[in-house]
Amino acid sequence: MKPAKVWPQSLLLVGGITGLAALMLSLLSPSWLRLGGISPNWLVLWLLPWSLSQGSHAGLMGAVFLGFSLETLTIGAATPLYGLGLLAWLWGRLRRYYHLNHPNPLTMATQAILGSLAVDLTLMVQLHLMADLCSPQMQFGPGSLCSHGAPVGWSGGEIAAAGLYGTMAAAVVTGLLAPLVSTVLLRLWYRLDGSHHD
Amino acid sequence: MAGLRKDFRHGSRQAQRRRVRLLWFSLIGLVLASLLRQTIGGFLAETYGILSRPFWPGPAQFQWVREAEELADVERLIFLERENQRLKELVGLPTTYQDNTLKAPVIARSPAVWWQQLTLGRGSRHGIRLGHAVVAPGGLIGRITAVTANTAQVTLITDPTSRIGVFVVRTNHHGLLSGLGTNRPVLRFVTENPRTIPGDVVVTSAASTLVPSGIPVGVVQNVDGNRAPAPEAVLQPSAPIDSIEWAEVLLQDTPEMAP
The missing domain is CATH 2.40.10.340 (Rod shape-determining protein MreC, domain 1)
Known part of the structure; x- marks a missing residue:
């Protein structure tokens, strides 16, 4: 039987602290880290190096932890959990490849852009569906997909069109920060992990 | 003696004529000055304005005026709000938020x-x-x-x-x-x-x-x-x-x- 991987305590500690920092930055959204009023997708910036260095399982755990935390702190029925989970799984599968070759900053930026787009698009699809389903009936209640957090009075197309530019802008800002933030985190976790030789 | 008297009369007549001429010049000068008063006044005011420019009130004084205006606006707003509130109460309309x-x-x-x-x-x-x-x-x-x-x-x-x-x-x-x-x-x-x-x-x-x-x-x-x-x-x-x-x-x- 294959023994379960034991993570070094320092890795868990630093991973937890940086994950919490990513969550805090998402919520605080400091103006000096915004570009044209748009914040980067901090959770994607954290999840990318974590999944690439620790694999799918650890990535999924991180995605669930961060996605669920953000979901509980936000209003509305849409959740980033699905998008983050998908990304953690996909990036975790690339672990073997990148364990041998460090991803260059351009690769990190591209992955972050695609990741940010993926998370925001899953949110867009959720809001799109909810708007289309809830607008005609307007009946909120338990057990129904419609809730008080569902968009009202708009068609899904209108919601999607309104947020499309913001989604693209967030992806660009995330991509700009990825070579700095995600690359540093990736190198840090390789070092703490101790299993990778530079 | 008669010659001297004649010279004296001639001299005083000349002085009188000079005085009258001076009076006329003064009168004409006054009339011209009053006619050109606005032009000269404008010129002098402009000159004064240029010379005294460094001593004009600066932005700080302008800010004081602005602040005073803002204060007056706030006072007027408070007065209008009170009046509006009173009228709404009289008509029976729901009142807007105030203190809480x-x-x-x-x-x-x-x-x-x-x-x-x-x-x-x-x-x-x-x-x-x-x-x-x-x-x-x-x-x-x-x-x-x-x-x-x-x-x-x-x-x-x-x-x-x-x-x-x-x-x-x-x-x-x-x-x-x-x-x-x-x-x-x-x-x-x-x-x-x-x-x-x-x-x-x-x-x-x-x-x-x-x-x-x-x-x-x-x-x-x-x-x-x-x-x-x-x-x-x-x-x-x-x-x-x-x-x-x-x-x-x-x-x-x-x-x-x-x-």
Whole structure:
């Protein structure tokens, strides 16, 4: 039987602290880290190096932890959990490849852009569906997909069109920060992990 | 002796003539001076203006005047508000918010493009309840939609889940303000011809059961008259939602909140 991987305590500690920092930055959204009023997708910036260095399982755990935390702190029925989970799984599968070759900053930026787009698009699809389903009936209640957090009075197309530019802008800002933030985190976790030789 | 007397008479006559001539010159000079007074005065004033420019009152003095004007405006506003309140009481209309407010710091903002929300650092322990309206310098920004003991979440007027009854002050036309997830909410009119133009001020409606009436919301930016079934207008919120550090919660129960 294959023994379960034991993570070094320092890795868990630093991973937890940086994950919490990513969550805090998402919520605080400091103006000096915004570009044209748009914040980067901090959770994607954290999840990318974590999944690439620790694999799918650890990535999924991180995605669930961060996605669920953000979901509980936000209003509305849409959740980033699905998008983050998908990304953690996909990036975790690339672990073997990148364990041998460090991803260059351009690769990190591209992955972050695609990741940010993926998370925001899953949110867009959720809001799109909810708007289309809830607008005609307007009946909120338990057990129904419609809730008080569902968009009202708009068609899904209108919601999607309104947020499309913001989604693209967030992806660009995330991509700009990825070579700095995600690359540093990736190198840090390789070092703490101790299993990778530079 | 006779010659001397003659010379003296001749001399005094000459002096008299000179005096008369001087008088005439003075009179003509005075008339000319009075005629050219405005021109000369203008020239002198301009010269004085140029020479005394370094000693003119500076921006500090101008600021004092501005501050005094602002103070006068505030005083007038207080007076008008009192008068408005008294008239509303006489007519029996619901009164707007006055004193029962709570200032709260903004501790979290929209974490991504798809959420338009704020989190305040005050909660139910401080008297905040679900449905309370939240304002900032400039006007309404949203309503409380979740509350814990020490925090409260505000759904902004720009959120797709937000709908608030408003009316245009100039035309007295009512409409429904809905967020779209962008920085500018959309005002959907109830009537087909709302006669609204860009620049019109929008306030919360007296018919609204969600928020107190008369709170400024924003200014109409553009109007799309071709939308069916009724025209729509894009609104520029009057409160700078992106840069708010402190907000004010109106601790006033609305009809919607009544059990």
